[in-house]
Amino acid sequence: MIKVEYVLALPDEQLQEYQMIKEGSALQDALPNFLLDEKAKAMIETPIYGVFNQSVELDYILQEGDRIEVYRPLQIDPKTARMIRAERKRKQLNSKK
Known part of the structure; x- marks a missing residue:
């Protein structure tokens, strides 16, 4: 078994989850193990x-x-x-002139 991290960065927070796989x-075999993947799929079409x-x-x-x-x-x-940004600057x- 190996330990991997799953990270989902949202505009206002970063979520992370660790699993032993x-x-x-x-990667495709490990994704169903992560609860956060369901949240990601609900937010992001692909x-x-x-x-x-x-x-x-x-x-x-x-x-x-690995950090997914x-x-x-x-x-x-x-x-x-x-x-x-250039226009704003x-x-x-x-x-100021």
Whole structure:
């Protein structure tokens, strides 16, 4: 048996759960063991999973100490977010003049 962590980051809190699973288990085999996965699936139509900030396929074989992460869809495109921040900064600099 190996110990793995499951993490679900919500906008206002981060939930985590630990489980002991059979060594050699694939991610898809382990997901039904986690209560938080039902909450993730209720919030996210098609969850994307990763391990330690690296996206992985469902056939990924889990290792001792792995941290399974659920990735939520982006709320805003990163390029758009950068443009908004730059415009906000420009306005701040102009207002100080």
